[in-house]
Amino acid sequence: MKKKLLSVLLASAMILSLAACGDKTTSTSSTETGVSNTESSVSEEVKSDEPDARGLLNGKFVDTREISVELYDRNVDGGTEAGDNAWTKWIQEQMLERYNVKVSFVTVARWTEGDDINNLLAAGTAPDICYTYSYPTIQTYANMGGVLDLAPLLEENKDLVPSMFEWLGESLIYQDLDPNAGTLWAIEGKRNETCRINTFVRKDWLDKLGLKEPTNRAEFEAMLVAFKDNAETLLGADAAKMVPFSTSYDIGWRAANLIESFMDPAITDKELYVNGYDDRKFTENGTKEAVRVLNKWYNDGLIWHDFAVYGEGDTTEDDMIKAGFVGAFMHNYDYPFRGGKDSINATLAGLYGEDAKFVAVNCFEDKNGKYTKYRYSESGDRKVFFPATNDEPIASLCYLEFMSDPAVVEFLQTGEEGVIHTIDAATGAVVIQQPDDAHHDWYQNSGKNIDMTINCNGLRLSTEALTNLSLAYSYSDVDPADVQAAIEAAKLDSVVPKTPSVGDIAAETEATDLKGKRDQTFDKAVTAAVADFDSVWDNGMTEYLAAGGKAIADERLSAWEATYGSETMLP
Amino acid sequence: MGKKDKIAIPKQKTRWNVYFKRYWQLYVMLALPLIYLLVFKYLPMRYIILAFKEYKLNTKLWDMPWANVKGQTDYFKYFKTAFGNVDFRRALWNTLKLNLLDLIAGFPAPIIFALILNELCFKRFKKVVQTIAYMPHFLSWVIIASLVTQLFAPTEGLINMFIAKLGGTPIPFLDVPRNWVATYIGTGVWQNFGWGSIIYLASIASINTELYEAASVDGAGRFKKMWHITLPGIRPTIVVLLIMNLGHIMGGGFERPYAMKNNLVMEAAEVIATFTYKVGIQQLKISLTTAVGLFQSVVGLFFLLTANWISRRLGERGIW
Numbered sequence: 030m031k032k033k034l035l036s037v038l039l040a041s042a043m044i045l046s047l048a049a050c051g052d053k054t055t056s057t058s059s060t061e062t063g064v065s066n067t068e069s070s071v072s073e074e075v076k077s078d079e080p081d082a083r084g085l086l087n088g089k090f091v092d093t094r095e096i097s098v099e100l101y102d103r104n105v106d107g108g109t110e111a112g113d114n115a116w117t118k119w120i121q122e123q124m125l126e127r128y129n130v131k132v133s134f135v136t137v138a139r140w141t142e143g144d145d146i147n148n149l150l151a152a153g154t155a156p157d158i159c160y161t162y163s164y165p166t167i168q169t170y171a172n173m174g175g176v177l178d179l180a181p182l183l184e185e186n187k188d189l190v191p192s193m194f195e196w197l198g199e200s201l202i203y204q205d206l207d208p209n210a211g212t213l214w215a216i217e218g219k220r221n222e223t224c225r226i227n228t229f230v231r232k233d234w235l236d237k238l239g240l241k242e243p244t245n246r247a248e249f250e251a252m253l254v255a256f257k258d259n260a261e262t263l264l265g266a267d268a269a270k271m272v273p274f275s276t277s278y279d280i281g282w283r284a285a286n287l288i289e290s291f292m293d294p295a296i297t298d299k300e301l302y303v304n305g306y307d308d309r310k311f312t313e314n315g316t317k318e319a320v321r322v323l324n325k326w327y328n329d330g331l332i333w334h335d336f337a338v339y340g341e342g343d344t345t346e347d348d349m350i351k352a353g354f355v356g357a358f359m360h361n362y363d364y365p366f367r368g369g370k371d372s373i374n375a376t377l378a379g380l381y382g383e384d385a386k387f388v389a390v391n392c393f394e395d396k397n398g399k400y401t402k403y404r405y406s407e408s409g410d411r412k413v414f415f416p417a418t419n420d421e422p423i424a425s426l427c428y429l430e431f432m433s434d435p436a437v438v439e440f441l442q443t444g445e446e447g448v449i450h451t452i453d454a455a456t457g458a459v460v461i462q463q464p465d466d467a468h469h470d471w472y473q474n475s476g477k478n479i480d481m482t483i484n485c486n487g488l489r490l491s492t493e494a495l496t497n498l499s500l501a502y503s504y505s506d507v508d509p510a511d512v513q514a515a516i517e518a519a520k521l522d523s524v525v526p527k528t529p530s531v532g533d534i535a536a537e538t539e540a541t542d543l544k545g546k547r548d549q550t551f552d553k554a555v556t557a558a559v560a561d562f563d564s565v566w567d568n569g570m571t572e573y574l575a576a577g578g579k580a581i582a583d584e585r586l587s588a589w590e591a592t593y594g595s596e597t598m599l600p
Numbered sequence: 601m602g603k604k605d606k607i608a609i610p611k612q613k614t615r616w617n618v619y620f621k622r623y624w625q626l627y628v629m630l631a632l633p634l635i636y637l638l639v640f641k642y643l644p645m646r647y648i649i650l651a652f653k654e655y656k657l658n659t660k661l662w663d664m665p666w667a668n669v670k671g672q673t674d675y676f677k678y679f680k681t682a683f684g685n686v687d688f689r690r691a692l693w694n695t696l697k698l699n700l701l702d703l704i705a706g707f708p709a710p711i712i713f714a715l716i717l718n719e720l721c722f723k724r725f726k727k728v729v730q731t732i733a734y735m736p737h738f739l740s741w742v743i744i745a746s747l748v749t750q751l752f753a754p755t756e757g758l759i760n761m762f763i764a765k766l767g768g769t770p771i772p773f774l775d776v777p778r779n780w781v782a783t784y785i786g787t788g789v790w791q792n793f794g795w796g797s798i799i800y801l802a803s804i805a806s807i808n809t810e811l812y813e814a815a816s817v818d819g820a821g822r823f824k825k826m827w828h829i830t831l832p833g834i835r836p837t838i839v840v841l842l843i844m845n846l847g848h849i850m851g852g853g854f855e856r857p858y859a860m861k862n863n864l865v866m867e868a869a870e871v872i873a874t875f876t877y878k879v880g881i882q883q884l885k886i887s888l889t890t891a892v893g894l895f896q897s898v899v900g901l902f903f904l905l906t907a908n909w910i911s912r913r914l915g916e917r918g919i920w
Contacts, residue, residue, distance in 0.1 A: 143882060144881055144882055147881060147882070147884050148881070150657055150884075151657065151884070151886070153657070153658055166884075169883070169884050170657065170884070173655060173656050173657045173884070174656045174657055174658060174659065175656075175657030175658060278862070278863050334754055334755045335753045335754050335755055335756050337775065337862055337863050337864045338749060338753055338754065338774050338775060338862045338864070339749070339862070340861075340862065340863075416657075417657065417658050418658060541685065541687060541878075541879055541883065541885070542687060542878055542879065542883075545866070545878070548863050549863045549864075549866050552863040552864055553863070553864055556775065556864060572686070575686070576686070576687070
């Protein structure tokens with residue numbers, strides 16, 4: 030009895046599920062087509078009574094258009110709602126006034142932006158204007174038919190985007206143009222600040238121990254040893270917490286000055302490009318020896334022992350630096366100044382007095398005795414693309430034009446005088462400060478609102494001179510002199526790499542998890558026993574190359590040769 | 601089976617009506633879980649076909665082209681790619697290894713715990729212990745993983761600091777693959793044994809107390825009673841749970857390995873779930889990871905059926 034009842038139930042469940050399954054599929058697909066039908070008829074209607082073919086009258090749409098724009102959400106402590114604050118409202122008002130385009134923002138979490146955009150694209154709900162830092166990602170989308178080709182769009186609407194052409198220039202706009210297919214999947218942004226990485230040391234510790242700032246690797250190492258040996262003097266009861274040099278799982282970034290000093294200073298643009306897929310210089314010639322130095326330091330107890338256990342986004346190391354247990358580290362050229370009152374230097378000053386601070390030093394010499402280091406390329410930052418679901422490509426172009434307008438960028442970066450910036454009386458520099466509580470809605474969730482100025486990364490004021498003058502003043506609650514010194518340190522002997530334009534590299538979309546393999550190799554090599562170092566590094570490298578690293582380098586090599594022939598340097 | 605069923609079939613239709621009229625409230629109640637299964641378990645299944653197709657954005661499932669190599673249709677392209685991928689093979693092996701170790705260490709733990717609890721006479725103490733043991737089940741793996749890091753980090757972990765203070769050498773709980781596996785398994789057991797014991801306790805409670813009384817009269821001690829009454833009494837429960845666990849031998853959650861991994865132990869920590877996330881979601885290789893998922897399910901089903909078959913062979917009931 031029971032069994033039969035059960036079997037009947039199961040059978041009915043199966044039948045029900047199958048029937049409903051069929052029903053559901055057909056009904057969704059019919060609604061889908063229904064929607065697209067109405068949409069296309071609407072746009073046809075709009076087109077029927079418009080001044081020019083694009084619906085523009087004197088550069089403004091006759092009928093209100095609606096576009097959505099991606100915006101990073103950094104979930105800033107004490108910040109404002111990423112997609113709804115005074116800045117976003119200002120953009121919305123301006124766009125409506127200038128172009129009669131209604132802008133809405135789609136926020137994606139900054140640290141998982143790739144995953145989020147993947148999901149939005151897969152669901153067909155991606156914003157009309159998207160951006161990301163990784164070109165291979167966009168290429169992957171394009172291969173799946175998910176991206177609009179911008180080449181014909183720009184061709185037909187060049188008159189709408191004069192500021193963009195002026196700001197980015199032909200070469201940058203068409204940098205990703207595929208020479209064979211003629212497609213343009215993305216427009217590169219521009220970096221206006223190209224400083225990249227600095228080495229920082231605790232100035233007050235040096236003074237306490239009567240040491241000078243290190244000027245070469247041997248002195249740097251001696252300094253780390255001195256920190257370690259004098260932990261009692263420097264940290265008192267917390268001596269056990271002493272970390273002479275701290276780093277993170279991302280060794281390629283957090284030891285970049287050291288790694289780059291081991292590269293051949295005479296490296297050609299061609300070689301730099303061929304190995305340039307990895308922005309951590311993993312496959313460059315000298316990197317292994319640089320990491321061997323780190324391995325020695327690690328085994329000598331000079332490097333934070335637990336660094337590899339913590340992953341991306343973890344604040345343990347930052348907390349340690351801010352608590353004053355760390356003697357030296359390498360990071361973004363302005364890292365100790367970021368974050369206003371919560372910045373590393375402001376926190377240290379609050380805890381241990383004004384003298385306690387990190388200063389930038391140059392101490393990693395290449396074989397010619399210069400402090401060679403690589404800055405960011407000016408060309409190429411975030412890459413803006415329009416998903417295939419974008420049904421307002423022209424209005425979206427207008428948004429890019431709007432974001433290229435120097436006045437717009439300047440306002441987004443420095444706001445109204447008295448609210449988030451003042452003019453320094455002595456120098457005339459623009460001093461950026463986060464707003465007071467009364468104007469909290471003008472809080473900048475990202476430094477200088479870089480998340481909003483999508484094709485400009487870095488301060489861009491009315492004149493270049495004012496920009497350069499004001500750079501050091503764009504960090505609140507820290508000493509501008511320290512910032513200026515850090516900028517100069519980051520520029521000394523530095524190379525600004527040029528970016529070739531050779532078209533899409535298919536292998537870059539095919540490799541799996543190269544970044545993970547690279548970081549694992551870095552981390553395992555640093556923490557290996559000295560005797561195991563070679564085998565750990567070589568195994569990791571072999572696996573990296575086999576997983577697609579070699580295929581990418583090979584394809585890049587042939588793409589270079591196809592474009593530039595036997596030339597090894599870019600013009 | 602066989603004869604009896606054949607005779608019963610013609611009568612079923614009338615019975616169905618009768619049952620439905622009499623118990624329709626129950627059927628209505630049943631509708632809810634059925635709809636749940638339908639929407640969340642059956643409808644998504646049509647996407648399995650992606651394993652044999654080339655995934656395209658903004659394209660309807662049925663319009664996507666079949667998997668092909670340079671235009672040459674090859675339905676199993678993505679299965680071949682997966683098995684040609686070192687990372688996948690490693691993830692497969694790790695999944696099997698970690699799940700098997702989990703089963704060996706984690707399966708008996710709640711049974712032993714339930715048996716011990718059952719022997720406690722002081723009821724209030726029993727309740728307190730039980731409640732405390734349940735608690736970890738309600739913590740998410742993200743929280744547990746950060747607790748683990750706080751406790752077991754190589755030098756700054758509480759335990760290693762303690763060891764260092766006592767003059768010992770810190771134990772690399774998290775940075776050596778083999779030790780990491782032990783930490784991983786241990787944490788899993790800790791999280792689950794309390795919660796897992798509930799079902800055994802319930803099962804023990806349903807054992808006829810007269811059996812124990814009779815055994816006492818016959819002179820059986822605690823261990824004899826445990827061995828001859830309690831354990832046989834809960835054997836069907838144990839078997840059913842074992843079969844269900846074997847069905848998961850190729851599965852396993854995403855959160856636990858993802859939250860606990862670090863760069864030094866990836867060779868042991870990469871499992872199919874994290875591989876699928878990394879390659880499928882982060883790199884949008886959806887066809888490849890659907891193929892992996894399908895393979896995983898089929899192997900899981902195979903294990904389940906085999907275990908069920910063996911259990912029936914051995915005279916137990918099985919799960920159906």
